[in-house]
Amino acid sequence: MTPPLDDFSSRVLDVVDSIPAGRVMSYGDIAEYLGWVRGDKQVGLGPRQVGRVMSVYGGAVAWWRVIHSDGTPAPGHDSRALQHYLAEGTPLRSARPPVRVDMRRARWPATLR
């Protein structure tokens, strides 16, 4: 089974839950939202850790709304993700492999505090 939920992981999943249909956030966006870097120093966990959380617990949330900063979906999930994008009207730059979300329009502007 999936490992017990630690604090960081539950926060990541909460953020993912807050992304509305048709919008997306990158791993880095989520890391920053959770306070990854403040000013010029590292005060939290980064994009790779967000990716790890998604690989482990992603099945419990809308994983297709968390993608790479360049707009490409999580590795190996292109087809699955595309179905969701078409269904919820996510702005796309390319609906054919490599599937790419139009980040400029689909990015969900999370603002801390």
Added chain:
DNA sequence: CGTGTGACACGTA
């Protein structure tokens, strides 16, 4: 303990 790996991001070529 040290090493390698990965659902990352960014700068550079």
Added chain:
DNA sequence: TTACGTGCCACAC
């Protein structure tokens, strides 16, 4: 546009 190199850091061995 794609392709590398580098920084990053939790985890599994």
